Amino acid sequence: MRGLFIVLEGCDRSGKSTQCHQLVKQLQAKGYSAQYRNFPNRTTQTGKMIDSYLRQATELDDHAVHLLFSANRWEAMNSIKDTLESGITLVVDRYAFSGVAFSSAKGLDLNWCKQPDVGLLSPDVVVFLDLSIDEAEKRGGYGEERYERRELQTKVRNQFMKLKDDTWKVVNAAQSAEQVEKGIWSIVEAALSTSTNQRKSLLYSLWK
Numbered sequence: 221m222r223g224l225f226i227v228l229e230g231c232d233r234s235g236k237s238t239q240c241h242q243l244v245k246q247l248q249a250k251g252y253s254a255q256y257r258n259f260p261n262r263t264t265q266t267g268k269m270i271d272s273y274l275r276q277a278t279e280l281d282d283h284a285v286h287l288l289f290s291a292n293r294w295e296a297m298n299s300i301k302d303t304l305e306s307g308i309t310l311v312v313d314r315y316a317f318s319g320v321a322f323s324s325a326k327g328l329d330l331n332w333c334k335q336p337d338v339g340l341l342s343p344d345v346v347v348f349l350d351l352s353i354d355e356a357e358k359r360g361g362y363g364e365e366r367y368e369r370r371e372l373q374t375k376v377r378n379q380f381m382k383l384k385d386d387t388w389k390v391v392n393a394a395q396s397a398e399q400v401e402k403g404i405w406s407i408v409e410a411a412l413s414t415s416t417n418q419r420k421s422l423l424y425s426l427w428k
């Protein structure tokens with residue numbers, strides 16, 4: 221049976237990366253093969269351009285950087301597909317939802333933002349770690365990277381809400397790390413329990 225394609229989304233400081241790593245560990249402890257992936261993947265050619273932009277070392281047009289983020293996902297699709305088909309579950313830290321939420325928060329048209337990601341592999345589960353901007357700021361404030369500003373993060377959160385559909389599961393990220401972990405695990409456990417026949421085949425059908 222193929223692996224599950226799990227995506228964690230949320231604003232900066234919501235604990236996504238920590239929870240992704242915890243989830244991989246928990247899956248492995250239960251005997252599942254699981255791996256962590258993240259977007260942007262800063263190691264590829266597109267990823268290096270994105271990294272430089274995020275560190276504010278270079279400037280790029282908003283549309284251009286949006287397309288780079290999308291290309292950074294497209295170039296990973298074959299590898300993601302092969303990995304899932306080999307039976308490995310993937311826990312992915314951000315996906316196209318971040319792409320659209322951030323670029324549209326900067327003022328680009330939301331529908332325009334979705335287009336380059338239309339047809340990516342559809343995740344089986346999207347877990348949204350929900351944290352208010354006040355709570356996020358209490359966690360030691362934002363860092364130095366572009367986008368790590370209260371005003372923009374507030375807009376990003378609003379945009380995320382517009383993308384949320386009934387396939388999303390929301391977990392209150394203001395809880396303790398252990399409680400968040402439990403909340404995520406109960407969602408993942410339900411998804412893992414689908415039998416071979418029930419698990420829908422992998423489709424390049426995001427937003428189609």
Ligand code: TMP
Pocket residue numbers: 232259260274289290314315316318319320322323366367368
């Ligand atoms: P990171 O903090 O998870 O490494 O993500 C870097 C920043 O990039 C974060 O502020 C969210 C933003 N981002 C986009 O603007 N578009 C995207 O497609 C993705 C994946 C992230």
Ligand code: MG
Pocket residue numbers: 232365
């Ligand atoms: Mg960050």
